[in-house]
Amino acid sequence: MKNYIQSLINKYPEEYLEVHYEEKTYNYVSYSGKELESVGSAKSSAGNVRVFRKGEWSFVAFNDKDIEKHIQKAIENLKYQSKVAKEGEKGLMKSDLVVSSYKSDFQINPLEIPLSDKVDLMSRYNDIILSHDQIQTSRSTYRDSLKKSYFANSEGSYVDSEKVFTGLALNAMAKDGMNVQRGFYTDAGYHGFEVVEGKEKECEEICKNACDLLKADSFEKGTYKVLLDPRISGVFAHEAFGHLSESDFLYENPAMQEMMALGREFGFDKLNIIDDATMPGLAGYVPYDDEGVQGKRKYLIKEGKLNSRLNSRETAFQLGEELSGNARSLTPLYPPIVRMTNTFIDQGDMNREELLSMMGDGVYCVDYTGGMTNLEMFTFTAGRAYEVKNGKIGRLLRDVVLTGNVFQTLKNIKGIGNDLEHFGGLGGCGKGGQNGLPVTVGGPHIYVEDVVISGK
Amino acid sequence: MDIFDFITNRAKNTELIMSETESHSVVFESDFFKSVESSQSQGIGLRTIQNDKIGFSFSNDFNDQEIVDRALESAQFGEKACFSFAGDKKVPDLPLYHREVMDTSIESMIGFGERAIEAIKDYNPEIKVDVGIEKETYQITLKTSNGFDHSYRKSFYSVGVNGLLAKNDQLLSISKGKTRYHPFDDIDSLTEPIIEQFKLSTRSANIKTGNYKILFTPRAFRSLLSILLPSLSGKAVQKGISPLDHRLGELIVSKSFTLTDSGTLKDGIASAPFDGEGTLSRENHLFTDGVLKTFIYDLQTGGLMKEKSTGSGSRGYSSLPSPSFRNLRVEPGNESYESLLSRTLIIRTALSSTVVAHNQELKFHKKLVKIFWN
Numbered sequence: 066m067k068n069y070i071q072s073l074i075n076k077y078p079e080e081y082l083e084v085h086y087e088e089k090t091y092n093y094v095s096y097s098g099k100e101l102e103s104v105g106s107a108k109s110s111a112g113n114v115r116v117f118r119k120g121e122w123s124f125v126a127f128n129d130k131d132i133e134k135h136i137q138k139a140i141e142n143l144k145y146q147s148k149v150a151k152e153g154e155k156g157l158m159k160s161d162l163v164v165s166s167y168k169s170d171f172q173i174n175p176l177e178i179p180l181s182d183k184v185d186l187m188s189r190y191n192d193i194i195l196s197h198d199q200i201q202t203s204r205s206t207y208r209d210s211l212k213k214s215y216f217a218n219s220e221g222s223y224v225d226s227e228k229v230f231t232g233l234a235l236n237a238m239a240k241d242g243m244n245v246q247r248g249f250y251t252d253a254g255y256h257g258f259e260v261v262e263g264k265e266k267e268c269e270e271i272c273k274n275a276c277d278l279l280k281a282d283s284f285e286k287g288t289y290k291v292l293l294d295p296r297i298s299g300v301f302a303h304e305a306f307g308h309l310s311e312s313d314f315l316y317e318n319p320a321m322q323e324m325m326a327l328g329r330e331f332g333f334d335k336l337n338i339i340d341d342a343t344m345p346g347l348a349g350y351v352p353y354d355d356e357g358v359q360g361k362r363k364y365l366i367k368e369g370k371l372n373s374r375l376n377s378r379e380t381a382f383q384l385g386e387e388l389s390g391n392a393r394s395l396t397p398l399y400p401p402i403v404r405m406t407n408t409f410i411d412q413g414d415m416n417r418e419e420l421l422s423m424m425g426d427g428v429y430c431v432d433y434t435g436g437m438t439n440l441e442m443f444t445f446t447a448g449r450a451y452e453v454k455n456g457k458i459g460r461l462l463r464d465v466v467l468t469g470n471v472f473q474t475l476k477n478i479k480g481i482g483n484d485l486e487h488f489g490g491l492g493g494c495g496k497g498g499q500n501g502l503p504v505t506v507g508g509p510h511i512y513v514e515d516v517v518i519s520g521k
Numbered sequence: 522m523d524i525f526d527f528i529t530n531r532a533k534n535t536e537l538i539m540s541e542t543e544s545h546s547v548v549f550e551s552d553f554f555k556s557v558e559s560s561q562s563q564g565i566g567l568r569t570i571q572n573d574k575i576g577f578s579f580s581n582d583f584n585d586q587e588i589v590d591r592a593l594e595s596a597q598f599g600e601k602a603c604f605s606f607a608g609d610k611k612v613p614d615l616p617l618y619h620r621e622v623m624d625t626s627i628e629s630m631i632g633f634g635e636r637a638i639e640a641i642k643d644y645n646p647e648i649k650v651d652v653g654i655e656k657e658t659y660q661i662t663l664k665t666s667n668g669f670d671h672s673y674r675k676s677f678y679s680v681g682v683n684g685l686l687a688k689n690d691q692l693l694s695i696s697k698g699k700t701r702y703h704p705f706d707d708i709d710s711l712t713e714p715i716i717e718q719f720k721l722s723t724r725s726a727n728i729k730t731g732n733y734k735i736l737f738t739p740r741a742f743r744s745l746l747s748i749l750l751p752s753l754s755g756k757a758v759q760k761g762i763s764p765l766d767h768r769l770g771e772l773i774v775s776k777s778f779t780l781t782d783s784g785t786l787k788d789g790i791a792s793a794p795f796d797g798e799g800t801l802s803r804e805n806h807l808f809t810d811g812v813l814k815t816f817i818y819d820l821q822t823g824g825l826m827k828e829k830s831t832g833s834g835s836r837g838y839s840s841l842p843s844p845s846f847r848n849l850r851v852e853p854g855n856e857s858y859e860s861l862l863s864r865t866l867i868i869r870t871a872l873s874s875t876v877v878a879h880n881q882e883l884k885f886h887k888k889l890v891k892i893f894w895n
Binding site: 097122147 | 554563591687759
């Protein structure tokens with residue numbers, strides 16, 4: 066494949082050209098209630114060609130196998146280049162020549178596990194969930210895939226990889242009249258079958274969470290001190306702040322660059338937010354991004370101040386910043402855009418009890434159900450929450466929704482825990498129509514003041 | 522040998538969906554032309570019923586003969602089938618394909634984008650404008666071993682315009698999009714609503730927490746509807762999690778509310794002669810004068826519930842059919858916009874974007890307003 070792709074690229078020596086191709090094999094098992102709704106395996110392949118000239122791109126995506134035809138199409142589309150494009154004003158940041166081949170690691174190869182064993186495992190988990198009286202229905206999903214990727218550009222870089230991805234998601238819906246509550250667990254990453262084994266305890270926990278929430282109280286809306294558990298603090302870092310550090314959002318917008326100026330203070334000096342593509346096994350493990358740039362660990366916020374951004378080659382050139390290895394596409398059917406990898410609030414030095422004591426009275430939010438962000442505004446729903454009085458966890462609460470402005474909320478972080486965790490899953494990140502990109506979110510417990518919570 | 526013939530030689534009870542898509546788009550980013558993008562994709566999805574169990578697999582290779590082995594393996598474990606694949610039937614011819622879409626030149630699409638940017642920059646040069654214009658065609662073919670063998674083609678012309686203004690740690694993003702079966706050239710229909718909202722944003726008002734009568738624009742009402750819709754899926758009823766289960770024929774909402782889901786709506790973007798499993802598209806009356814009339818079903822969900830499919834089995838080639846809405850339509854009433862304007866709060870778009878507060882005149886409220894209702 067390497068020689069084939071490079072021979073095609075070499076026919077156009079005057080252009081900057083990239084070719085990206087991948088082949089994927091999948092297996093999936095999904096129970097919905099008692100029914101095994103979908104089970105089986107499939108294959109797919111897809112590729113793209115990108116040409117960059119004078120600050121403008123020509124992009125062709127395809128899923129037949131005729132790479133040469135699509136390179137010709139991408140070159141042909143250059144004729145539409147605008148008359149105003151100027152040499153030098155726009156470009157691609159110089160990237161080190163890379164020739165690399167790598168494979169993700171695993172203990173148990175999921176592709177060697179018979180489909181019947183995967184069905185048996187998920188059937189067992191699903192039966193545990195449905196065995197609880199108040200559980201109305203379930204959704205228990207397993208997925209694994211082997212992805213072989215090939216990348217080459219006209220600068221001579223070449224990367225091929227084989228990545229095995231395995232994961233599951235378990236959903237329990239409890240119902241009492243019109244009151245429907247949910248318990249949820251997911252884990253996924255570049256692991257083998259070992260990541261989905263031994264999840265009986267998690268099945269029991271999500272059922273307990275869902276059933277307990279049926280009896281939980283609603284809460285008075287207002288502004289509260291809040292302790293976020295590692296999962297929801299990780300989601301906050303990703304959704305509320307992480308997307309704002311993706312440079313394709315601001316690299317051609319001076320007003321946005323001013324708002325997100327490097328060195329600007331976002332929080333207190335113990336706040337550090339990191340994006341790290343180099344963590345093997347995690348869902349955001351990206352040793353080389355989709356432009357052949359090596360992945361890095363970078364501080365987005367360091368000691369409270371905006372330290373760096375996530376870049377593609379194009380945004381790095383425009384901003385005069387370092388490459389970060391964050392140009393990713395969901396599949397080659399989409400162009401790479403700036404995306405996160407493994408994004409987390411780094412741990413501090415306080416334990417949960419100290420943070421609770423610091424908070425005094427407030428709300429302890431655990432886990433995450435759903436939410437959305439739009440630019441600097443966010444809203445999330447806690448999976449469940451607890452009223453806290455005098456630092457003691459009290460009654461269970463439901464339908465606790467947190468909203469706010471990310472700039473104000475980051476400034477209101479007053480305590481950071483010492484219990485960092487990372488969370489992957491089958492869901493993934495969505496941006497620009499590319500939904501479900503594997504990432505992880507992470508964080509320790511964090512204590513935040515003045516968070517608006519909705520309620521009754 | 523044709524792939525369908527190969528499949529039916531190996532497995533007797535089958536359904537094959539084939540999809541071919543071609544699209545071309547131009548992208549403007551922060552006021553400037555950015556890229557021309559072309560895309561070609563294809564795929565096949567094979568369902569089979571063996572020993573009363575459903576098997577499924579998919580591929581993007583039209584000649585992938587191993588798809589049969591994968592589907593047959595899947596059928597060893599699959600769900601018990603409560604339906605049969607579609608048989609031969611007469612299929613209506615809907616005007617969903619217009620050759621002018623693919624005949625639209627890239628140059629004219631670029632010109633459209635440049636004019637849209639100019640219109641917004643003329644109003645306020647500080648606004649950064651992104652534009653995406655796409656022309657797309659696709660063809661769906663569905664064949665079954667029971668004799669169904671039909672295709673249809675669709676064409677789309679889509680434009681999205683977004684304006685972004687950044688000031689004082691606040692960001693205001695206003696977008697407008699339009700998709701039609703045929704090309705269109707009226708930039709004003711996209712740029713004028715964006716400019717209007719930016720104009721409104723210069724006059725701000727505050728809202729106190731409280732109870733209000735609310736007027737939702739059609740776009741914002743979509744978000745409100747999205748809370749109700751999952752309860753109308755036959756799948757939610759079958760799983761026992763729809764709060765509307767056992768309430769057919771009851772008055773559920775206001776008597777002024779009539780909601781229809783149509784698979785044949787003229788110029789409806791989701792219209793098609795048949796759904797993803799060969800059931801003819803139709804109009805489904807979900808609510809009539811506030812009374813719940815029907816849920817939506819695909820073949821399997823309907824079979825499980827001893828109901829007929831409502832032609833709502835939507836899918837792509839890589840997925841199984843599932844009850845999905847097509848073109849939702851709230852029937853208009855007879856009260857004028859001006860009369861409705863006497864309400865105190867207008868929600869223009871959903872939670873994530875702008876809210877227009879009205880106190881005798883239209884003003885603008887800072888973005889995030891939480892609406893709570895039962």
